[in-house]
Amino acid sequence: MRFMLIVKATPDSEAGKMPKTELLAAMGKYNEELVNAGVLLAGEGLHPSSRGARVHFSGSKRTVIDGPFSETKELIAGFWLIQVKSLDEAIEWVKRCPNPMESDSDIEIRQVFEAEDFGAEFTPELREQEARIASKIAAPV
Known part of the structure; x- marks a missing residue:
C-alpha cells in the first residue's frame, strides 16, 4: 500500500521561514531510515503558496x-510518498518523524489509490494505458 504523508503548512512555512540546521539534520536522518527500510518512494518540501497558483x-x-492562499491550515508544506503494508x-x-516545523504541526496520512481500487470501471484498456504511462515514467531520461 502506498501512502502520502502530507506535511501541513504553518504561518512560518507560508512566510518562507527556512528550517534550522538541526531540523534539516534530523529530517535527513529520518529520510535515511525510510530509505534503509525500503519504504520511501519520494519526499520533498514545497515553497510557500505565495510562489504558486491554483x-x-x-x-x-x-x-x-x-498565491498566496489565506487558509494556512489547508495548505501543504511538503510530503513523503511511502510504501508500507498498512495504515498502522x-x-x-x-x-x-521529527516535528517538521518549529511550532505545532500536523502530518496527514492518505492512502494512494491503486488500480484494483477502481473495480470494473478501470477497464483493461485503461489498465494498459496506465501501464504504458508508468513504464515511461520509470524509464531513464
Whole structure:
C-alpha cells in the first residue's frame, strides 16, 4: 500500500521561514531510515503558496488564481510518498518523524489509490494505458 504523508503548512512555512540546521539534520536522518527500510518512494518540501497558483475548474472554464492562499491550515508544506503494508505501519513511521516545523504541526496520512481500487470501471484498456504511462515514467531520461 502506498501512502502520502502530507506535511501541513504553518504561518512560518507560508512566510518562507527556512528550517534550522538541526531540523534539516534530523529530517535527513529520518529520510535515511525510510530509505534503509525500503519504504520511501519520494519526499520533498514545497515553497510557500505565495510562489504558486491554483487552477479553478468550472465546466470547461479554467481560472488561474495566484498565491498566496489565506487558509494556512489547508495548505501543504511538503510530503513523503511511502510504501508500507498498512495504515498502522504508516502511522508508526509518522510517529518517528521529527516535528517538521518549529511550532505545532500536523502530518496527514492518505492512502494512494491503486488500480484494483477502481473495480470494473478501470477497464483493461485503461489498465494498459496506465501501464504504458508508468513504464515511461520509470524509464531513464
